Amino acid sequence: MTQSATASAGVQSVDRALTVLAILARCGESGVTDLARELGVHKSTVFRLVATLEAHGMVEQHEERGKYRLGVGVLRLAGSTSARLDVVQEARPITRALAAETGETVNIAILSEQSALYIDQAAGDSALQPHNWVGRRIPLHATSNGKVLLSELDPEELSARVPRLPAYTAATTTSSKRLRDELTQVRELGYAVAVDELEVGLTAVAAPIRDAHGDLVASLSVSGPSFRLESERIEALAPRVVQAATGVSDRLGAASPPRR
Template sequence: METTVVKALTLLEALAFSDGPATLTSLAQTCGQTKSNTHRLLKTLEECRYVRQDAQARTYEPTLKLWELGTRFFGRSNLRAAAAPHLLALAKATGESIYLSTIVDDEVIYIDKVESRHAVRTHVEVGHRAPLYCTGTGKAQLAFSSEETIDRICANLVAYTDNTVTSPTVLRHQLAEIRARGYATTCGEWRPGVLAHAAPIRGLAGIAVAGISVVGPEERMRRADAEAQVDALLEAATNIAEALGLTAAEP
């Protein structure tokens, strides 16, 4: 077995299971390695974006790249398989495009979709990334994310359209409303003329592990029965959570 690979994986595991950012000395002791060897491995992992260093505090912590790897595997297997029949049912009930997504590196990444049969419809490729704070599925998941995540997002609000919310105060108020009602509605915040209803798929402690959205052209969506669409959306989110064996906490 390649010793360097084993040492690097041991170091990553030590970082992942640490209660917080760890020092070089503590990591060397935990892994049973010399400080010089641990430092060399940390530099390599940092260059590969698996580890970040706080130069001022002189500590290290894992980045979300590990989470992204796990999420991609999860998305290809359990989540997509569990969600597939419910995406189809929701598309049939609403007649609009349905998207399944999750959060990676503080962005939404789309992992599956069912496109509307309408000639005029929205289109986002599977694997595409989008902002958390101005997409329906992003806001639905952000509302049920950690305060740390919300703080990071609020510190970097950039306008994509005239409707994009760039005020942290306004965004936090909207997220509180989303938590209260259990779903998000956005219109033209990322792409002009697009309206979306979205709901989180929640796991332990009510934290969002994914999101599902009904998306279509604003003009057609405003003519539709929004209440019926939202009811079908929330039912689909609940069904997917149950299919995954997740128990969503009460908001």
């Protein structure tokens, strides 16, 4: 089979798998014979599709009737998307107000595998040509948002999230012990600061956003050029950033932080 033919077959399999999920969403549950009829394929093809989907938790089989229904994997994906949309929606009026007040760029980030994923941004007047961070994944250990998102992980998950600490500048934290010490400080202060750690000339202050259970679900940061965000301004900004992040948490129905 040629490379193009292999690619075409892969796309067709994805299309069929998505169609299976759509059918189960519509019907509630369905057997292999019915799925094969709707797809217009042999039952052996459906068996392979549902076996793969079942292995990933996207479908599950009813033991008594032998029919398939949507699995918990779909619920996890839907829940993750819903939670992300909730954070963006509830944060937006606060981030826009904070950007207007400070003149700097305000970002919202969430933990995504071994990175921080930026999901929303508001630019202040001082950011004449702001870099668009939305959709960008950034290192956890070299950013204020990343350090906030790491700050309440247990040691095992922390090691899994940051197995390596590469240097991006001379100021980047590359020592595991130093990172742990910094995360302790983040928990004590309630915010994180990163000066020239990801890029020389870039400074940011970030604070945690919590959900209705009190769990840390996102981070809110104010960032700008280091020449504007010097130590005195950072000290003045930090309480405001914490206040804004708390405001978003309140809009999400946040409870008190969980005890550790």
